[in-house]
Amino acid sequence: MGIYEQILEMEKDEVKAKIVTNLLCDTDHSIQTIAKLVDVPVDFVIEIKNELPAGASNEF
Secondary structure, eight states: OOOHHHHHHHHHHHHHHHHHHHHHHHHHOHHHHHHHTTOOOOOHHHHHHHOOOOTOOOOO
């Protein structure tokens, strides 16, 4: 994989992280549902949730 492809992949991950953050903060969807909607592993959603400031996400 060349540098251009690596940059594109990093940008995709950043976009997915932003979408996950918005879904965690602005919806009542479960972690599993968010992972399915964004097509990422559940662990990715949990990692993003753990990085949010306390009280920023809904209780799951």
